[in-house]
Amino acid sequence: MHPITQKLLRLNHAEGFLQAGWPPGAQAALAENAAALRREIEPTLLAQFDRLRAAGKEAVTPVIDGACQGCGVKLSLAVRSALEYMSGVHQCESCGRFIFLGPSSPPKTGIGAGHGVEDGELAAANPPAANEPTPRL
Numbered sequence: 001m002h003p004i005t006q007k008l009l010r011l012n013h014a015e016g017f018l019q020a021g022w023p024p025g026a027q028a029a030l031a032e033n034a035a036a037l038r039r040e041i042e043p044t045l046l047a048q049f050d051r052l053r054a055a056g057k058e059a060v061t062p063v064i065d066g067a068c069q070g071c072g073v074k075l076s077l078a079v080r081s082a083l084e085y086m087s088g089v090h091q092c093e094s095c096g097r098f099i100f101l102g103p104s105s106p107p108k109t110g111i112g113a114g115h116g117v118e119d120g121e122l123a124a125a126n127p128p129a130a131n132e133p134t135p136r137l
């Protein structure tokens, strides 16, 4: 994952927990963490990030089997290969979410090639909703 996308993902998690007010004992640390991350991210990216969060969406989402897990749209080959080479911060062409290559993408070659991804695995790879208090820090 591109380092900036990673920061956006961490910010997405931190602000999700802040929004949920959970866990209660970690709010100050989360707020500090979120503020520090915001200082390291470009204002234009933050603006887009905030637009997505304000719309109640996860701002950062994985791409699995070439499809954005935020909106389900298949991404163009250009975006998909750019993601593989981590050549920058990328956004879904359809929903605008920041995207990264998901963990369940099967390898193109070698052992395991040709095996489809089960529906259950796809569901499991989806990030929790912002208001879902799942500890992931």
Ligand SMILES: [Zn+2]
Pocket (backbone or CB within 6 Å): 068, 069, 070, 071, 072, 073, 092, 093, 094, 095, 096, 097
């Ligand atoms: Zn999308």
